[in-house]
Amino acid sequence: MTIIGFALAGMLFAIPTAGEIPIAQTFMAAGLGVGPAAALIFTLPVISLPSALMVSRALL
Secondary structure, three states: HHHHHHHHEEEEOOOOOOOOHHHHHHHHOOOHHHHHHHHHHHHHHHHHHHHHHHHHHHHH
């Protein structure tokens, strides 16, 4: 459930490339597991709702 939550949270924010690594490291230092951190690393740069909205006209 935590992995799904962090994957959904990662989709809501537009983070520049390589910005997701310090975020995941900070969460892991605070006790977050590897699974949710990996979900953040995969979803933050690739699948962000703000990015999809910005390019939606070009995609349609």
